[in-house]
Amino acid sequence: MSTVRTTYRECVREALREALRRDQRVFLMGEDVGRYGGSYAVSKGLLEEFGSERIRDTPLSESTFVGAGIGAAMGGMRPIVEIMTVNFSLLALDQIVNNAATLRHMSGGQISIPLVIRMATGAGRQLAAQHSHSLEGWYAHIPGIKVLAPATLEDARGMLWSALQDPDPVLIFEHASLYNLAGEIDSGAGAVPIDKAAVRRAGTDVSLVTYGGTLYKCLEAAGELAKAGVQAEVVDLRSLRPLDTDTVLASVRKTHRAVVVDEGWRSGSLSAEVMARIMEAAFYELDAPVERVCSAEVPIPYAAHLERAATPQVPAIVAAAQRVVSSHV
Amino acid sequence: MSESRERTLQRLRNMVAIRRFEEKCAELYEAAKIHGFLHLYIGEEAVAVGAMECLRPQDAIVATYREHGHALVRGVPASSIMAEMFGKVEGCSRGRGGSMHIFDASRRFFGGNAIVGGGLPLAVGLALADKLQQRHQVTACFFGDGAMAEGEFHECANLAALWKLPVLFLCENNLYAMGTALERHQAQPDLSARARSYGMTGERADGMDVEAVAESTARVAAQVREGNGPGFIEFLTYRFRAHSMYDPDLYRSKAEVEQWKQRDPIALFQARARERGTLSEADVTAIEASVQQEIEAAVAFAEAGTWEPVEQLLADVYTPPETR
Numbered sequence: 001m002s003t004v005r006t007t008y009r010e011c012v013r014e015a016l017r018e019a020l021r022r023d024q025r026v027f028l029m030g031e032d033v034g035r036y037g038g039s040y041a042v043s044k045g046l047l048e049e050f051g052s053e054r055i056r057d058t059p060l061s062e063s064t065f066v067g068a069g070i071g072a073a074m075g076g077m078r079p080i081v082e083i084m085t086v087n088f089s090l091l092a093l094d095q096i097v098n099n100a101a102t103l104r105h106m107s108g109g110q111i112s113i114p115l116v117i118r119m120a121t122g123a124g125r126q127l128a129a130q131h132s133h134s135l136e137g138w139y140a141h142i143p144g145i146k147v148l149a150p151a152t153l154e155d156a157r158g159m160l161w162s163a164l165q166d167p168d169p170v171l172i173f174e175h176a177s178l179y180n181l182a183g184e185i186d187s188g189a190g191a192v193p194i195d196k197a198a199v200r201r202a203g204t205d206v207s208l209v210t211y212g213g214t215l216y217k218c219l220e221a222a223g224e225l226a227k228a229g230v231q232a233e234v235v236d237l238r239s240l241r242p243l244d245t246d247t248v249l250a251s252v253r254k255t256h257r258a259v260v261v262d263e264g265w266r267s268g269s270l271s272a273e274v275m276a277r278i279m280e281a282a283f284y285e286l287d288a289p290v291e292r293v294c295s296a297e298v299p300i301p302y303a304a305h306l307e308r309a310a311t312p313q314v315p316a317i318v319a320a321a322q323r324v325v326s327s328h329v
Numbered sequence: 330m331s332e333s334r335e336r337t338l339q340r341l342r343n344m345v346a347i348r349r350f351e352e353k354c355a356e357l358y359e360a361a362k363i364h365g366f367l368h369l370y371i372g373e374e375a376v377a378v379g380a381m382e383c384l385r386p387q388d389a390i391v392a393t394y395r396e397h398g399h400a401l402v403r404g405v406p407a408s409s410i411m412a413e414m415f416g417k418v419e420g421c422s423r424g425r426g427g428s429m430h431i432f433d434a435s436r437r438f439f440g441g442n443a444i445v446g447g448g449l450p451l452a453v454g455l456a457l458a459d460k461l462q463q464r465h466q467v468t469a470c471f472f473g474d475g476a477m478a479e480g481e482f483h484e485c486a487n488l489a490a491l492w493k494l495p496v497l498f499l500c501e502n503n504l505y506a507m508g509t510a511l512e513r514h515q516a517q518p519d520l521s522a523r524a525r526s527y528g529m530t531g532e533r534a535d536g537m538d539v540e541a542v543a544e545s546t547a548r549v550a551a552q553v554r555e556g557n558g559p560g561f562i563e564f565l566t567y568r569f570r571a572h573s574m575y576d577p578d579l580y581r582s583k584a585e586v587e588q589w590k591q592r593d594p595i596a597l598f599q600a601r602a603r604e605r606g607t608l609s610e611a612d613v614t615a616i617e618a619s620v621q622q623e624i625e626a627a628v629a630f631a632e633a634g635t636w637e638p639v640e641q642l643l644a645d646v647y648t649p650p651e652t653r
Contacts, residue, residue, distance in 0.1 A: 027461065053461065059491065064450040064484035071454020071468075074439060075389070077461060079454075098444050099451060107432035107440065108423030109645035143646050167648040 003184040011156035011185065012042050012118075012174065016080065018190075019164055020050050023078055026164065029056035029065055030082030039084045040120055040179050066092035066117065070100050070169070073115040078164055083119040086135050086173065100169040101144030112167045116160065122175040122213045122263055123311050129299035132307070134263040136173040136212070137270030140240035146170045147240040148194055149212040151178065153185045155238060158192030166194070173240075175213030175263075195239055197247035203233035206321050207251040209274055210261040211237035214312050218261050221317035230325050240270055245277050252278055256287040259320045261312050266294035288327040291320045337607045340382070340539050342616045344374040344595045347398035349620050350407060353628065354397070354414065354428075358574050362631075363414045365427050366443075368395040372569035375594035376501050377402050379542025380469065380564075383550045389437040389455045389468040391448040394429035395501075395568075396441045399471060405433045407623050408630035417634030424637055425645070445506075446472065446479030449498075453485050456494040456559075467495040467553050475506030477523065478514050486559070490527040493558035497550055498524065500563045501536065507572045508580040524561035536566030537592045540601075569593075 006014075019026045028043060034057040037044035047055040058065040062083060069081035083089045089096070096117070103111045123132035140147045146168060150156045156174070163170035200215065201222050208218040215236050222232035235251050237243065252258050258278060262271035271292040278290055293312045300310050330338075351369045358367050370377070377398040384390065392399045400410055405421060413420025414428050422432050430441040439455065442448035452470035459466050476482055477500065489496045500520055504511050511518050524531035530552055534545035542564060549560035567589040571578040602608035 059484070059487060061484035061488060063481055064453060064488050067447075067450020067481070068454035068457055068488065071391075071439075071451035071456075072458040072461070073454070074451065075455045075458025075462075077458045094444060094447060095450055098447055099442075103440070104648070105645045106422060106426045106430045107434070108421065108425050110422070110432050110434040111439070112648055146647075167653055 002187045004187045008156045008181040009179040011153050015160035025078040027054040028080045062091035067095040073113045081117045086121040113169045114167050115169045116163045118172045120176040121173040123300045124177045128302040132300035137264040148172045151215040157189045161191040162194045197244040198236045200236045201234040203231035205231045206257040207233045207255045209235045214261045220314045252282050257324045258290045260292040288324045334607045337602045343378040346620045347374045367428050367574045369570040370398040373566045375539035376536045376564045379539040380546045383546040387466045391452040392471045394443045400431040407627035411627040411631040412634045415631040418637035419634040446476040446481035449481045449485040456496045469497045471499045474502040486527040489559040490529050496559040498561040503568045520563040529559045531561040533563045536564030537594045
């Protein structure tokens, strides 16, 4: 099988192009997705290829274009709504939480919302407190929606189509630091499952459980740990709701030790949920208390050294893994 | 039967059906058969009745939490609405929604929304779907004067006008956003003037007069159907009851309420029709009797309804795999 050299950004674009070609009900709308080409250049060229009916530039009205996506899904379309970043999604929180997530249940199953909402997330580019949120864990709290965090080229390429086939609303969080990620991908790459976690590196001594932008930090940490003789297994959650607990537990049953790495703030975070599930289902498998590496409880600062200190970094992951490995209960 | 007589009887029956249905709801609320929030439409019946007769079966409707009347006029069976309010599985939303969330997808009745202004973007999206699929139909969006202060009104008016979407914005101005009077929440109390500023047709109509409501809706709906973008109507109306069953109604005077009751839409329409000779005493008696019967049947249906087994609690949060 041949491979092609590509980037995460191109993978998302190719996924959008495939969806627009395969299903006439699919259209993309959001701020600057058309003429500008997408604020992260993801949709560059799509306006020229598919026209302004299907690549729709919207006014700066997050609540309404997200709500219109919900309404259009109710009306038989398969909308893909791009919210520029998770930070702006707060202006559409009402539509996501009060409408998209509830309408099916609240109508006794009469209404489906086959909607996909994509947005960029995460810190790391010195954009300061209002432009550096990682709120995907918040969204994962809400029943009625599904939450995905593609971290690899294959997932950037393949999750969108699977999400569009899902009759319920799916939110896709693309970590902004990943758009330039380059690598080889199978030339025939396509849809991937969206309800399973994946082991990205096998190991026997400690499980590093993560998702999204921190996957690469965990893989780097695993490389360093290997030099010190510690074999870390890296689990990429991929889907934050539903959470594939089985894959996490299978890893923990093998390594008996775990560190959860999450760019969200520590208190009430997704990492807390993962730790709780390990504790509930695999308490007696553990040889040490589970640790976590999260963002510090501070609005993300602008200055580079402070931003680095506020967010999970490789040395902190390595140190946490070493503590867990050397600790015994 | 002449067309005008038939229409007269239909309008009166629809208004009386809403009035009596909701009087029964209030009674059943007191009897602890209905729970949660219950917002009565009594006094505003002419708006739903007059506006809804201008809609076609393929048109979509998005309403508010004060939507029993709209659902009834749209043809959602009274029994199904009543069972919903009882919380029974035979209810239109399987007891998951209650009074504020009446849904009937088969009649393109897309709810009952309990967030003020929350339904407006859905209406814009439904209209967008129609436009993209070249379906020549409109989406009627009911909301109150309170929603005009929400950002969604601005966003939706702007987007619908910009994209020339077939949305019929129907504002039921009952002069109060819950307990806050219009002049205390709107810098521009002429609501249709605000709508016109987006470049859409904007009218004001007497919401206590079912004929005026129908006439205005027919005119604006016809423009929307031509594909020239959205239209807006402000119906000046008044609710005779409190905001909800919890509301002690202390923010307006009894005299004001009594004054508006002098313009009761049902009495007003009956008197006019009697004067014209299109309605007789016997017609009124027959309508009351038939409505009474329908409501009794609805209550009996709801009483006989069953509770969804708790094992089904998590059903319909997501689409079950076997139905995909």
